[in-house]
Amino acid sequence: MGEHLVELLLLLDACRRGGARTSTAVVPYFGYARQDRRGRAGEAVGSRVVADTLASAGADRLVVVDPHTVALEAMCAMPVEMLTSxxxxxxxxxxxxxxxxxxxxxxxxxxxxxxxxxxxxxxxxxxxxxxxxxxxxxxxxxxxxxxxxxxxxxxxxxxxxxxxxxxxxxxxxxxxxxxxxxx
Missing domain, CATH: 3.40.50.2020 (Rossmann fold)
Known part of the structure; x- marks a missing residue:
């Protein structure tokens, strides 16, 4: 899962550096969606970290399929389109x-x-x-x-x-x- 995320981040960066006006990240499986809140002090909110990282790499929009939680939309600084299978x-x-x-x-x-x-x-x-x-x-x-x-x-x-x-x-x-x- 991690290597696919890094590959997506590199593709987004390449598109941004190549002059793309907008980039949409299509993520059929948002693997960090289960980490949508802290269970105890000191835990990371993985879905927020990944969403912020996608935005930093150049994603202007996110398309996900059946995310673990609809709260993902509230965590993202970019528009999120949720599809269902x-x-x-x-x-x-x-x-x-x-x-x-x-x-x-x-x-x-x-x-x-x-x-x-x-x-x-x-x-x-x-x-x-x-x-x-x-x-x-x-x-x-x-x-x-x-x-x-x-x-x-x-x-x-x-x-x-x-x-x-x-x-x-x-x-x-x-x-x-x-x-x-x-x-």
Whole structure:
């Protein structure tokens, strides 16, 4: 991820030095978006640092796909255009997903995304209640929604370690969802 960011910064600088009047940074995956606030004193706000660095390198506008948080727009000194991949992904899922399936948010942060997918697919939503124990360890125990005997489609905007997805799938299976799980 870091080397791609440096490559983008170098391209922006080259465009600026080459006389470009404007430059738009198109970032399909804004990898530092999860760092959108300080968890404790002394932590960096990575998304703000990256946004400021893009602007310093010459970006006048930023286009991102499904950022982890809409707060990214407020952190940027430049205009931000947010695109979504949900229609394309939901259309692809529609071809493979039975109408008895349920769309599952693996945590509260993914509820809006799950509802967006479910709305396009005409399916109900379930939510897994998760608690993060550490950076890599999560605990999931409850599911809100009807999942018994249904295939599940788990949607999340970002997977770093896979811990949230693994915990969600384990809980879904333990509570009666079919083993036919799509992530």
């Amino acid at each position: 949900v229609p394309v992904l939901a259309d692809a899922l529609a071809e493979e997903t039975p109408d008895t399936a349920v769309v599952v948010a693996p945590d509260l942060g993914a509820v809006k995304l799950a509802e967006h997918h479910a709305g396009r697919l005409g399916l109900p939503v379930a939510v897994v209640r998760k608690r993060r124990l550490s950076g890599e360890t999560v605990q999931a125990g409850e599911v809100a929604g009807e999942i018994v005997g249904r295939p599940a489609v788990v949607v999340d905007d970002m997977i770093s370690t896979g811990g949230t997805i693994e915990a969600a799938v384990d809980v879904l299976l333990a509570h009666g969802a079919l083993a036919d799980v799509t992530v």
